[in-house]
Amino acid sequence: MYSQAEENYLKTIYALEKDFGNEVSTNLIAGKIKTKASSVTDMLKKLANKELVIYKRYQGVYLTELGRLSALKVIRKHRLWECFLVQKLQFNWDEVHDIAEQLEHVKSELLINKLDAFLRFPKLDPHGDPIPDAQGRVLLSKTLSIKDMKIGTAGIFVGVKDSSSVFLQYLNKKNLALGDKIRVIDIEPFDDSYHIETKTHRLVITSNVAENLCLKNVK
Amino acid sequence: MYSQAEENYLKTIYALEKDFGNEVSTNLIAGKIKTKASSVTDMLKKLANKELVIYKRYQGVYLTELGRLSALKVIRKHRLWECFLVQKLQFNWDEVHDIAEQLEHVKSELLINKLDAFLRFPKLDPHGDPIPDAQGRVLLSKTLSIKDMKIGTAGIFVGVKDSSSVFLQYLNKKNLALGDKIRVIDIEPFDDSYHIETKTHRLVITSNVAENLCLKNVK
């Protein structure tokens, strides 16, 4: 099977393809993985040799079908472990990412399928992300980031793009939780800040935050 | 913290000290870890630099107090994960060792203490081995291997020394399970084989097997 480093690259490339379209650049990967561009280049060559990605010098990469499925296996493991940590071990949603980053590399198909059953086949992880099934199928729910919404529209807060503990702790502090109905009251053109309101309060968020909140439309 | 390789050495040295007395030889470690003696020498120097072991060239090693506590932390994690796998995920006792070998290296004190609580603070793992507590305290239950028993005596089968799947599957096949009362009927001096009986059946085991079965005396 693949090394931890390889798995981390696959997972990252998968996520970046989703966010930035199908050709992912060396620097983008380096930024996400917190490594240097030269290290990324080395790894991309290795992944290309194993037919996990298509890589052409100076052109960026994208996953092959094999690469995509391999990435989804890692993502499946990561999200199932997050469910376990929150549902069974009573962790908060802002504490589980780093631990799941380790657990996702444990090798055993049987283990992950038994874990899936133990958790009663959850469909979403604690951050609202869909969990791929054993065959690598994922629901792609069409959610909007607040950045894409017009003034006056509302939606249900169903997921975050960034699941780092800093960001989630910020949301905790601001009393924003999955399931909340959020309405965009105003967008300030000067600094691109968003005025939003929930059932209980109003607040101002930066566009950076707005981008990381995923809402599902309500009519 | 320590690398996976370092943790594996600590765990192995701890186990070997128990079995073979306090000075553990390079070759013994190499045998257990399935590596070469020269690699062991390299690692022992590294562990000695970190004050985890006392090592003198050609003299073998033993753990320092720091080394012993570090080893016990790894062992604690290994055994708690084994409990989880058997009790919660319905694994058989012969399937969990290799998976626990991976899980034991996941770094998070909080995780392991929450897991401990989730499992209701088990005292023994599925192979009858005691689980160290968060402070590194272990029950050392005085059990006998069948090899140390006299003809005619009996005991309760409470643990195994070898938790490899091959050995545990052998026990399954021979219908020997933890909790069984086992009596030594006869010892054949020619080949050092043991004739034993349980409530339900009699069988002959080699001294190799006898050595790996731990019994608790009944009066």
Added chain:
DNA sequence: CAAAAAATTTAGACTTACCTAAAATAATAT
């Protein structure tokens, strides 16, 4: 469209944890 800037790759080096082969030391046997 050429020059400057940005992105990417190459070259060479480092660390960890292994390995083989040879040398050194310890244990055993005659």
Added chain:
DNA sequence: ATATTATTTTAGGTAAGTCTAAATTTTTTG
């Protein structure tokens, strides 16, 4: 007590994954 054997260590090398610095290619810009 010395010679043989077994064990352990040293020396030198490999692969994975990272790094820095320099070179190359692409993109941007005046």
